[in-house]
Amino acid sequence: MKSAIKYSPFLPFFHWIGKRTMNVINNLGAIAIFFVLAFLKIFRRKQLREIIQQVFYIGAKSSNIVMLVGLFTGMVLGLQLYYTLTKVGSAGFLGSVVALTLIRELGPVLTAIMITARAGSAMAAEIGNLRISEQIDALYTMRIDPQGYLVSPCIAASIISFPLLTALFDLIGILGGYLTGVVLLGVDKGAYFYRIHSYVDMVDIRGGFIKSLVFAVLVSTICCYQGYFTHLRTDSYGARSVSLSTTSAVVFSCVTILISDYVVTSFLM
Amino acid sequence: METPLIEFRGITKRFGEKTILDKADLSIYENQITTIIGKSGSGKSVLIKHIIGLLSPDEGSILFRGMPVNKMKKKEWEGYRSQISYMFQNNALFDSMTVFENIALPLRQTTNLKKKEIEKKVMSRIEQMELTDAFRKYPAELSGGMQKRVALARALVTDPAIVLFDEPTTSQDPVRRNIILSMIAHYRKKFGFTAVLISHDIPDVFFISDRILLLWEGKIAFNGSYEEFSRLKHPMIDEFLKSIEGLRDELTGLLSKEMFKSRYAITLGSGRADTSVTAVLFSFNLNFLSDLFRPQAAIEILKSIGENLNNYFGPLGGFSARHSREEILTILPHLGLEKAGELLDDFAQRLEKNSLPEIHELIRDKIEAEGCFEIFVNAGITEGSSSDEIEQIIKRADMNKKRIAKYLCGKESDSK
Numbered sequence: 001m002k003s004a005i006k007y008s009p010f011l012p013f014f015h016w017i018g019k020r021t022m023n024v025i026n027n028l029g030a031i032a033i034f035f036v037l038a039f040l041k042i043f044r045r046k047q048l049r050e051i052i053q054q055v056f057y058i059g060a061k062s063s064n065i066v067m068l069v070g071l072f073t074g075m076v077l078g079l080q081l082y083y084t085l086t087k088v089g090s091a092g093f094l095g096s097v098v099a100l101t102l103i104r105e106l107g108p109v110l111t112a113i114m115i116t117a118r119a120g121s122a123m124a125a126e127i128g129n130l131r132i133s134e135q136i137d138a139l140y141t142m143r144i145d146p147q148g149y150l151v152s153p154c155i156a157a158s159i160i161s162f163p164l165l166t167a168l169f170d171l172i173g174i175l176g177g178y179l180t181g182v183v184l185l186g187v188d189k190g191a192y193f194y195r196i197h198s199y200v201d202m203v204d205i206r207g208g209f210i211k212s213l214v215f216a217v218l219v220s221t222i223c224c225y226q227g228y229f230t231h232l233r234t235d236s237y238g239a240r241s242v243s244l245s246t247t248s249a250v251v252f253s254c255v256t257i258l259i260s261d262y263v264v265t266s267f268l269m
Numbered sequence: 270m271e272t273p274l275i276e277f278r279g280i281t282k283r284f285g286e287k288t289i290l291d292k293a294d295l296s297i298y299e300n301q302i303t304t305i306i307g308k309s310g311s312g313k314s315v316l317i318k319h320i321i322g323l324l325s326p327d328e329g330s331i332l333f334r335g336m337p338v339n340k341m342k343k344k345e346w347e348g349y350r351s352q353i354s355y356m357f358q359n360n361a362l363f364d365s366m367t368v369f370e371n372i373a374l375p376l377r378q379t380t381n382l383k384k385k386e387i388e389k390k391v392m393s394r395i396e397q398m399e400l401t402d403a404f405r406k407y408p409a410e411l412s413g414g415m416q417k418r419v420a421l422a423r424a425l426v427t428d429p430a431i432v433l434f435d436e437p438t439t440s441q442d443p444v445r446r447n448i449i450l451s452m453i454a455h456y457r458k459k460f461g462f463t464a465v466l467i468s469h470d471i472p473d474v475f476f477i478s479d480r481i482l483l484l485w486e487g488k489i490a491f492n493g494s495y496e497e498f499s500r501l502k503h504p505m506i507d508e509f510l511k512s513i514e515g516l517r518d519e520l521t522g523l524l525s526k527e528m529f530k531s532r533y534a535i536t537l538g539s540g541r542a543d544t545s546v547t548a549v550l551f552s553f554n555l556n557f558l559s560d561l562f563r564p565q566a567a568i569e570i571l572k573s574i575g576e577n578l579n580n581y582f583g584p585l586g587g588f589s590a591r592h593s594r595e596e597i598l599t600i601l602p603h604l605g606l607e608k609a610g611e612l613l614d615d616f617a618q619r620l621e622k623n624s625l626p627e628i629h630e631l632i633r634d635k636i637e638a639e640g641c642f643e644i645f646v647n648a649g650i651t652e653g654s655s656s657d658e659i660e661q662i663i664k665r666a667d668m669n670k671k672r673i674a675k676y677l678c679g680k681e682s683d684s685k
Contacts, residue, residue, distance in 0.1 A: 138361035
């Protein structure tokens with residue numbers, strides 16, 4: 001009986017599946033512990049200065065790109081939706097459809113992806129560099145908790161910045177939709193804003209903010225985790241490992257944003 | 270017996286299949302400079318990273334004042350760590366912070382000192398390390414030596430009891446190397462910390478070391494003073510010294526020990542069976558009236574005396590090598606005892622009247638220090654034959670030692 005199992009042609013496949021699954025579970029567990037520890041350290045003394053610095057970097061410095069993307073997303077939404085709504089004779093609903101699409105879905109997702117590209121990659125690269133140049137070890141030798149000093153401010157700043165930038169994105173996007181729909185295509189100005197006011201409920205806005213908070217936690221944790229443990233990579237060392245960690249951070253973050261968006265949306269519906 | 274400040278008992282550390290430390294035992298004593306030497310990749314950095322907790326052993330225990338560190342409570346562990354600083358091989362300075370911010374970081378993050386107190390303390394360290402012109406600069410704007418000083422200032426700003434130096438002189442030129450070693454010795458004395466040093470700079474590092482540890486194949490193969498180290502006959506030590514010594518002693522310009530032994534064997538083996546030589550053992554007793562740059566000045570003095578010996582006895586067929594930290598052995602193959610004695614007297618007179626005052630000036634110019642020192646030069650002369658072991662000759666010469674020259678801070682002395 002034993003030998004039958006041993007030589008089963010499916011065994012390598014199940015072995016591979018099992019190994020991959022264990023790896024994924026281990027990594028998820030490690031990331032979860034990493035987040036909990038870093039999150040708890042947000043509330044320690046002497047964090048305010050670091051958090052403010054990170055809010056400036058992640059939040060304030062990302063606002064231009066978020067506004068630009070928000071504007072063109074709103075404009076293209078205005079164009080596409082005008083075309084679709086005109087077909088069913090509902091062009092007057094343009095404002096509400098643009099606003100709901102942005103607030104419920106595109107605002108949080110695109111903002112998170114933009115911040116990942118701009119600040120998330122920088123978090124992974126910076127922490128990874130500190131790791132390979134022994135500066136994280138240096139912090140430890142100075143009795144400065146590296147996780148509390150480097151990771152916690154990034155997580156805190158992301159939690160603060162993501163919803164604010166999402167709100168900015170939504171606002172600019174709605175203005176973009178207004179520019180295309182009202183200024184260029186002649187939709188009634190009053191109807192545009194009236195429909196927004198009528199159809200956008202608090203629950204939509206709350207849902208969007210919940211999503212942006214979830215993305216903030218996921219993006220900052222994944223990016224910091226990738227940088228923090230860059231030295232444990234087995235596929236490369238040194239500068240190459242930092243570059244691979246940065247790439248992994250961005251790719252994993254974007255994929256996680258989209259997957260978690262579906263999960264959160266299904267809970268909120 | 271004195272309790273070691275830090276003690277390793279049977280420390281084993283493996284990385285995968287590879288055993289880096291194999292039941293290593295060592296003791297580090299308070300207020301001493303302990304230097305760990307060993308081949309590259311022998312696990313020296315791994316060893317000292319265990320002291321500060323950057324790595325933990327797979328087996329064995331580390332004791333701090335007799336207390337196992339792995340059994341310490343959180344508060345005791347924090348207290349232990351607060352007494353240790355680590356200076357990294359590559360300095361590990363934060364590139365995005367200025368010199369001031371780098372040095373202030375541990376104070377800002379781990380103490381409750383007020384802003385002004387931190388500023389005062391940091392500026393005082395900056396002044397002590399002669400970094401006043403650079404405190405607003407970023408590490409990338411500084412030279413390698415200045416970066417080392419910043420790293421040292423950061424390591425010392427918390428007033429640690431133990432400072433671990435991981436190859437502090439790596440990739441430095443000989444002058445800078447000696448300055449860094451001098452700096453360590455100087456500040457160790459000034460601030461009174463215990464230093465643990467990893468270095469390849471042999472023999473320079475021996476001038477500042479109280480204790481040498483040789484890490485060999487994962488074990489501490491030697492633990493003792495430099496004198497013991499240099500006298501110990503062990504193939505492993507020979508192999509180690511051979512691997513780092515060239516044909517010449519880099520410090521004095523004299524022959525390396527290996528070359529000296531070989532020349533000695535050739536000299537005695539080339540003649541008749543009763544070939545004899547005259548051997549002179551010089552010893553130097555240096556006292557510094559100013560503490561500044563002591564090791565660096567000592568190195569310069571020994572180097573200059575080595576040059577003098579080569580210049581005087583070299584044309585007569587003599588050859589010399591450093592026997593211990595402050596001893597040089599000169600072999601005069603073609604001179605009888607009487608003639609050699611006359612030459613030695615002449616050399617002593619020249620040394621006292623001309624060379625030593627010149628050396629004093631040279632030191633002033635080279636290390637730009639207004640230090641004052643006194644030196645007593647002793648010499649013992651003896652005859653050796655082919656049947657004598659070199660150690661027997663040294664022993665006899667040592668017994669015949671008498672003062673031949675003295676120099677006290679520019680004042681000529683006639684007392685011998």
